[in-house]
Amino acid sequence: MHVEEKLTPETFPAAPERATLEGKNKFLGFWLFLGGETVLFASLFATYLALKDKTNGGPSGEELFQMPIVFMATMLLLTSSLTSVYAIYHMKNFDFQKMQLWFGITVLLGAGFLALEIYEFYEYVHEGHKFTSSAFGSAFYTLVGTHGAHVAFGLLWILTLMIRNAKRGLNLYNAPKFYVASLYWHFIDVVWVFIFTVVYLMGMVG
């Protein structure tokens, strides 16, 4: 099957992301990359756990964290994970327009999450919780900030794919790209589940 072949719903394969060798490689390579990312975030989490009480006289997590914002951010990101599942669902049904629509919603929700996070950081800095003020500050901003950077990169990535392929629709060359981008988006959500649990909720319990 040639990658650029014009396809119909009938000829579109059931697993378009793995229909070509390039697709198979991309799919597997990206999963392995996520295995490496797991260890990257594990190192950041482990360091955060070791340094979270070293506030150097500054405010502690319990005093700082604004749970309503965190809760809203969590809901936005969780929902964006579902919307990207919808996008992939429509990809498998060879419905390009609907896929674009759902990816679009995903991007909007992700942008909302990012905005909340920036607002949150802004507030914390005003309360004296800075990157440079304590070991807790360094560890907190590096862990949560690395996640935020992943969100920002994911947004740009999905947007690029949507715009680049807007006119030509789905084929076996770009289907693996969309699929892999959605995997990345889910992984960001996986990391966030641990951030809201380990950093925020456990921070509130003390």
Place this chain on the structure above:
Amino acid sequence: MTNQMNSGNERVDLAYRRRKNAEEMRHQVIAFVLMILLTLIAFAAVGYEEFSHWFVIPFILLLAGVQVAFQLYYFMHMSHKGHEFPALFIYGGVLVMLVLVWAFSTIVWW
């Protein structure tokens, strides 16, 4: 891997695949509802002052673990065929994670 239900009649296949995809999508939505529920429980458990943190911390970590399993197996399709190597390497990463977290919470400060 492509189109394993080859009955020779593309339209029948298509209808079958559509139905299967829709069914899977239903499962995804159920998983999503459960994940939202787990999140609400976790936030509520922390907000409820009566619980000791000896209970709350393991409890919310367990909820997080369940939620991540939903993400991996439903949203990221790890339950599907052809995910043996992804699973192997994700679990490899999780193993290193457990060792790291254990080490950093026991032998960094003493």
Place this chain on the structure above:
Amino acid sequence: MSTIARKKGVGAVLWDYLTTVDHKKIAHLYLISGGIFFLLGGLEALFIRIQLAKPNNDFLVGGLYNEVLTMHGTTMIFLAAMPLVFAFMNAVVPLQIGARDVAFPFLNALGFWLFFFGGVFLNCSWFLGGAPDAGWTSYASLALDSKAHHGVDFYTLGLQISGLGTLIGGINFLVTIINMRAPGMTFMRMPMFTWATFVTSALILFAFPPLTVGLIFLMMDRLFGGNFFNPAAGGNTIIWEHLFWVFGHPEVYILVLPAFGIFSEIFATFSRKRLFGYSSMVFATVLIAFLGFMVWAHHMFTVGMGPIANAIFSVATMTIAVPTGIKIFNWLFTMWGGSIKFTTPMHYAVAFIPSFVMGGVTGVMLAAAAADYQYHDSYFVVAHFHYVIVGGVVFALLAGTHYWWPKMFGRMLNETLGKITFWLFFIGFHLTFFIQHFLGLMGMPRRVFTFLPGQGLETGNFISTVGAFFMAAATVVLLINIVISVKGEKAPADAWGDGRTLEWAIASPPPVYNFAQLPLVRGLDPLWLEKMEGKKELTPAEPLGDIHMPNSSFLPFIMSFGLFVAAFGFTYHQETAWGLPVGILGLLITFGSMFLRSVIDDHGFHIHKEEVLELEKKGANA
């Protein structure tokens, strides 16, 4: 895009190598740049030994000695050993599994250029104030204190860039080995070197992220006001030690497992016998990799982690001797009853066994936590790790160079010169490092730039320095051998006549597409099997047809160059006005070229059947 070979000008060849995505050419690039860094690291080693030749010497004093020492370790591990291992992986693994290329040719090139620019950046420090001087482990307590110049910043950013390249390379080989094997090449039919590459790549995938994180922390602390390791603000320098060794210990296996793989190939080939205990070899490789992740804190016994942690890591470390022992016995049994041919690679292989075992034995000694308090930071440790790294890895790299040179370049290396190289290196190696065990036990500390007369250390140090010059002489002979090989004997496909694995079934050097028809693999050592059945070549698994090839690209070079520029900017952003803009410009170059890569379709091209036939005919005549 014609693939017919013709004489090309220097510029065309250069452009070809700058844009290539062919794993065989990338192997050349890794071999050449890794080789140059090896010479550089070797020169630094010679300087160290000259300084220590006599007591109270003043050849390299104090800070300069620290810089040379740091750069020797860092260069040898990250910029010489790693890329040389990658050179052989690139040259051989796709051929051994019967593939036309790696899974991600573009990323393969990107991995090389990231390593290259990272290494160049690190070495720029020599000309810009001073090299890093906190040891190759760069412990945070020392690294944060090194404020005279930007040396340590060159270390953090340089290794960050080249580490990214390594990670990319690791993922590439994992996917290549999982997805690209020829029909019939099951996992348990893969040559040992391919198995070693597979397991090593998995180690890279899990070991490099902690290094990345550690380097980010160190960079933040030194350049952006972070407090990870600053005790005054609640930080803890032990975190660096853990992150570094969570990477650093697996790194030792990342280097030595491919070495084991190379020797496994050589033992089987030149004993002209199937590798003894193949499945136990695979098992031992996987087990070493697994245990390799559980033992990092044995580098930190004297930190004060407490008796329980020390005991756990001590026992875990000793268990690694078991799978390693399995391997040693398997190699011995491979030779047992074989019809052994003592070629140059075989010399290294045979010498490797006792040399490496000595390093292993001192390793078990060091693993005993209580005894380690005596050995720690002494020359005993220096002797130990040089016995495993030189006696294991460098012997393997030299053996591999002689073994696969004909496959990579199409010319045989001279055997007589090869054996001279071997004997000079072998004698020099033991002369240099054996005595260091005793220097250490007599109390000579490592990393100190001089020693006093009258403490019984003079003779030992002098012998050690003499040995270093033997190794230097060996390297010179090797270089001469390489230069004259240009006019040397042309290598046939099965260059040694005893090849067992697929790489020996195709022309030396192989055509761009490797296999005109993908081979059908019918067992372990597929070429040997076919030869035993009286056949001259492999059974094809597919009819001759058009071959799909990836396009060359200059983007990997530009992406890596962007990070190189960015690293300069961020290094100087505190004291100069141009620092931050240059840093951002560099990142823009990198992300811009990533964007281009994303939006420009790249479908590759086809080599047509007729062209393949023509090339095959030429290859057969050559």
